[in-house]
Structures are given as C-alpha cells and as structure tokens.
Amino acid sequence: MSNNGTTALHPNDSFYNILDMIYDDQREEHSHHVFKNRFNREYKHANNVSHYCEQIAIRMYTNNNPLIFKVRIAGFLHDIGKSKIDEKILNTPGSLSEEEWFEIKKHPEIGAKMMGFSNRYENVLDIKMAIYQHHERLNGSGYPLGIKGDQIILPARIIAVADSFDAMTNKRVYQKEYSVHDALYEIKKQAGILYDPAVVDCFCDYIRSP
Numbered sequence: 217m218s219n220n221g222t223t224a225l226h227p228n229d230s231f232y233n234i235l236d237m238i239y240d241d242q243r244e245e246h247s248h249h250v251f252k253n254r255f256n257r258e259y260k261h262a263n264n265v266s267h268y269c270e271q272i273a274i275r276m277y278t279n280n281n282p283l284i285f286k287v288r289i290a291g292f293l294h295d296i297g298k299s300k301i302d303e304k305i306l307n308t309p310g311s312l313s314e315e316e317w318f319e320i321k322k323h324p325e326i327g328a329k330m331m332g333f334s335n336r337y338e339n340v341l342d343i344k345m346a347i348y349q350h351h352e353r354l355n356g357s358g359y360p361l362g363i364k365g366d367q368i369i370l371p372a373r374i375i376a377v378a379d380s381f382d383a384m385t386n387k388r389v390y391q392k393e394y395s396v397h398d399a400l401y402e403i404k405k406q407a408g409i410l411y412d413p414a415v416v417d418c419f420c421d422y423i424r425s426p
Contacts (some may be wrong), residue, residue, distance in 0.1 A: 286346075
C-alpha cells in the first residue's frame with residue numbers, strides 16, 4: 217500500500233487475485249461472480265495471449281521487468297470487457313449483424329473502464345491503455361479510435377499480434393482454425409500494415425525458438 221492509499225499490482229499477484237480486485241471494485245447490481253465466471257470461459261485464450269505477450273516483451277524490453285509484467289497482465293485481461301457483452305452475440309456463428317458488431321466493438325472501452333473504475337491501483341495506466349487500444353491497427357483501420365502508428369502504445373501493438381495469432385490457431389464459432397504456419401504467414405503478410413513489424417519479428421523469433 218502506498219502513502220496515498222493506492223495498491224500497486226505486483227508481479228507476484230496471481231491473475232485470479234487481480235480479477236478479484238477488479239470485480240470487487242464494480243459498483244453494480246450484478247454479482248462480480250457472474251462476470252468472473254463468464255470470463256473464466258475465455259481463460260485459455262487469455263492465458264495464451266498473456267504468454268505470447270510476455271515472450272514478445274522479453275525480446276523487446278530485455279531486462280525491464282516492470283514493463284514485461286504489465287504487458288503480461290494486459291495480455292491476460294485484454295478481453296475482460298467481453299464479460300459484459302451479451303453472450304448470444306459472443307456465440308453468434310458466422311457473420312455478425314451491424315448492431316451486433318457495434319456491441320462487440322465496445323469491449324475495449326468497457327475493459328479499460330473496468331481497470332480504471334477506482335483510484336486504488338497506482339500502476340495500471342499502461343495496462344488500461346493497452347486494453348483500450350488492443351484492437352487498433354497500424355494503418356488506422358482498427359477500433360475504437362482509429363488511431364495509427366506510434367499513436368498506439370507498444371503494449372497494445374504487442375497484444376494485437378498475440379491476440380490475432382491465438383484467435384487464428386484456435387477454432388472459433390466465426391472462423392476456421394489455421395495451422396501455426398498459415399497463421400504466421402498471415403501475420404507476416406500484414407506486418408507494416410496492421411501489425412508493428414518489430415513486434416512481428418520478435419514473435420516469429422519466439423515461435424522459431426526451441
């Protein structure tokens with residue numbers, strides 16, 4: 217606990233301890249357990265993205281452990297906003313309607329607001345911004361802001377690659393499952409367009425490593 221009464225997220229905190237802190241801060245009628253249980257269904261994806269983010273960050277930040285920790289946590293929590301999106305929309309097979317897509321695109325902002333709901337966390341600004349920006353793309357074609365290039369913070373650019381790869385290589389209701397080779401091909405093809413080339417290079421280095 218710091219002098220101003222805020223609590224710092226610490227590398228020794230488990231993901232579930234952090235989730236508990238976030239959900240305990242929600243001042244809503246619904247039980248935080250409802251939201252937590254829904255998020256648990258995404259645990260595998262969240263854990264995979266977090267691991268990929270950590271491996272990319274290790275190669276980009278070298279020995280900067282606090283930043284590596286923040287990227288790892290942001291990767292785990294990047295889709296936490298989906299815990300407040302209608303499950304019928306999340307489980308829609310095939311293409312979404314315009315209205316459904318509008319709702320889905322709210323999840324980065326919802327997730328960022330969940331992280332910034334109270335003032336008791338002193339070191340979450342980068343995590344909050346990474347969650348908010350993780351669907352932005354290098355050429356400005358992403359959402360929710362449509363920002364581009366270096367306007368997107370590096371942790372968000374890292375999540376973009378990790379999230380896309382894991383989504384491609386796992387079966388989803390809305391798309392086929394790609395092989396690792398094909399997913400890497402698609403990501404490398406979009407380096408400099410959708411994805412930060414330096415992030416893509418670091419990710420490829422990780423995938424090629426023993």
